[in-house]
Amino acid sequence: MALTLGRISINNSFRRAIRHMSVNSTKGQRFYSTISKEEKTSANAGGTVISERRGTVMIIGINRPEARNAVNQETAQRLTEELSAFDQDNSLNVAVIYGVGGNFCAGFDLKELSQTSGSLIMEQDVRHVPGPMGPSRMRLSKPLIAAVSGYAVAGGLELALLADMRVVEESSIMGVFCRRFGVPLIDGGTVRLPQLIGLSRALDLILTGRPVKAQEALTFGLANRVVPDGQALQEALELAEQVSAFPQLCLRADRNSAYHAVFDSSSFTQAMQYEFDNGLPVIGAEAVTGATKFSLGAGRGGTFSKSKL
Template identity: 40%
Template sequence: MGGTEHLTVDRHGATLVLTMNRPEAKNALSLPLLVGLYDGWLEADADDTVRSVVLTGAGGDFCAGMDLKALAGKGMEGDAYRDRLKADPDLHWKAMLRHHRPRKPVIAAVEGYCVAGGTEILQGTDIRIAGEGATFGLFEVRRGLFPIGGSTVRLPRQIPRTHALEMLLTGRPYGAGEAARIGLVGRVVPDGTALEAALETAERINACGPLAVEAVKASVYETAGLTETEGLAAELERGWPVFDTADAKEGARAFAEKRAPVYRRA
């Protein structure tokens, strides 16, 4: 498994857990963190034994966004990784899920601060679980900045436009309860239990047919910008091949035999 000094990688069964690990800075984005994130997404995609990914943060926070001290000219940590950024100038956008979509489901486990770039990364995840004390928001306009991690495009597609514009234009903080009410997160749990809840959700996903899970995720995103007629046609193209897999036959057989299915990605 990979990882850097600011991003740890662990396995929990078939789940890859990526932990943003810069707690002294509320996991503000650094070059080692971004490189570790991108490598984690690639590792999850390449390893067929990984069926889901959980993204979380160390020290009671998710991510406080870009390191504003670095942006002010004091330099971003991680000179040893600059060759990676030079080789792939798009790496930071891929790390933040702006220009990369993992084929495995990604579950965010949020505690504490998930603001600015943290809320932008959140929009690239599939399922979001937050501790009740979590804080969300896009603070960029308060600093004269632009939320260029994708929020002006993604947020109005994920929550009602009036809520998206209020979040984008006021830069105010949102508590977990309000974030759930407007649809930014799916579930709120007691503080300190978001990771546990995310891992439980991941286990439910892991018990399903992996080819089916990945096809369903792909279909949801592929059809998002299509008309209903176009989307339904694309869904058939993505969905019908799943019925011809050995895993589909195993699922039906296991149901008939009243046992847990054993899926082999075949």
């Protein structure tokens, strides 16, 4: 969801939130963090975003069902806080994001936008502040899975693209619905979508704004799993637990290398070097132990287990 470009001139609550956002760097990632413990406690307690910890998995819900979970400024702030907290918590391995009440997210709240009378002006430098949808510009260091039900459109589609994988219910609808209202994609839609499904298919969606059903999304690679209605969150949680059970240093190194190759590498050789340099430390940290367990009989025949090897 894009708004007028320029310097920030928005309401006081969101301005305070932006002052608390600081860009942090880890190997190959950039993410936002906050320092307000009071706001973080409030977010966990309820409101427009709710969160729950289940073992090593964090569950984050957009909680505006009366607006099909359209994101307003408060929700954008809360989503950024929750995902930043997840990314920095060493005891958490995977996050799941979903929408409360049957819809993933209908995009930015256009009713709120319409009431600004043109006064909502966003910072042009994307390195300095969250996106209009909140965490859409983040580069998480750990996996995020989206459980998609109902509508995931406009900025809601962009939030779904932030995830590594999307578990989509059969009746779900995805699409660039903001095409109808002259609202551009500035939460990563034109960046992530072509990389995910290819330029030709991405332009089909971006130019027409047409609805995309679950099975077509699966064919495109926009959906990773299609499940019966009402089961996306449960399936996403089971997938998150499976991913969380693997040796995490290796998993994150491979994941980060894939992102680097797609978005940051200047050449094939540079991508290969990055892969090797970041994978090499994992051999001593996890691979030797894993190989020893394999030699003793664990995981023979390609069998997988939800428990750690």
